[in-house]
Amino acid sequence: GDFCCPYDLPSCAVGYSQRSEYQYYDYTNKRLRIEKIGLDETNIIDYISKKNLNVRSLNGIETCINFCPLKPGEDIMHPNPIDFDYSPVKHLGPTIWHGKTVQKYVWYNAFFNHTLPMETYTLFVDESDKDNAVPLQEYDDETPFNETRISRVRKTWTKFLPGPIPAKKFKIAKVDVCPRAPQC
Numbered sequence: 001g002d003f004c005c006p007y008d009l010p011s012c013a014v015g016y017s018q019r020s021e022y023q024y025y026d027y028t029n030k031r032l033r034i035e036k037i038g039l040d041e042t043n044i045i046d047y048i049s050k051k052n053l054n055v056r057s058l059n060g061i062e063t064c065i066n067f068c069p070l071k072p073g074e075d076i077m078h079p080n081p082i083d084f085d086y087s088p089v090k091h092l093g094p095t096i097w098h099g100k101t102v103q104k105y106v107w108y109n110a111f112f113n114h115t116l117p118m119e120t121y122t123l124f125v126d127e128s129d130k131d132n133a134v135p136l137q138e139y140d141d142e143t144p145f146n147e148t149r150i151s152r153v154r155k156t157w158t159k160f161l162p163g164p165i166p167a168k169k170f171k172i173a174k175v176d177v178c179p180r181a182p183q184c
Contacts, residue, residue, distance in 0.1 A: 024165045033169050044172060045070070054181065055172055062171070064178035097124045102136060118144055134160050 024033040030047040042055040042062070051067045092104040102124045109119040122139045140153040 022159075024169050026165055026170060029170070031170060033165075044170065053172065053175065053178065058173075061173050063173040064175045066179050066181035068181050068184035095124070097136060100126070103127050118142070120149075132162050134162075 020037040022033075022035040022037070024035075026032070032045045032047075034043045034045070036042070040056075044053040044055055045051075046053065047070070050070045052070060053067045054065045055062050056065050057063070089105050089107045092106055094101050095104040096102075097104075103126075105123045105125065107121050109121075120139075120141045120143045122141070124136045124138070126134045126136055135157045137157070138155040140155070141149045142151040143149050
């Protein structure tokens, strides 16, 4: 239902891709672990050191292979999908999502001191258990100058587990001597 033009129109271009990954948000230490399923690829984004670490298992030990510095604008961790006190997030109230009543939130990435929204994020959350809010789906829309959406990334959580992350998920060897990747 997201198509913006008839499929047989010569100027119509629709792209679709899908990937599965596990993401571990460590908001206390401002870092994110992304495990890409089927690709044997793991990245750890450390928002304090401002590095995106490329991690591989070498003889059973997770080791930093190389890193890229974070680009301008990537140095702020996205809001915790269940931390609703993050000030730029606006609570839009209850809505129906896939036949279920859930809560809807929105926030923006903007240029020029937050006056021109360039990306719009919409998040649907199941808050039926007040102690364990569960994010369900997020739309990340490219909306240059708050105009028509030109692309959408849809994130769906299928196995969200609240609680502490195992410490080993962020225990990486050779981080201090990890070289900068040549493609950065």
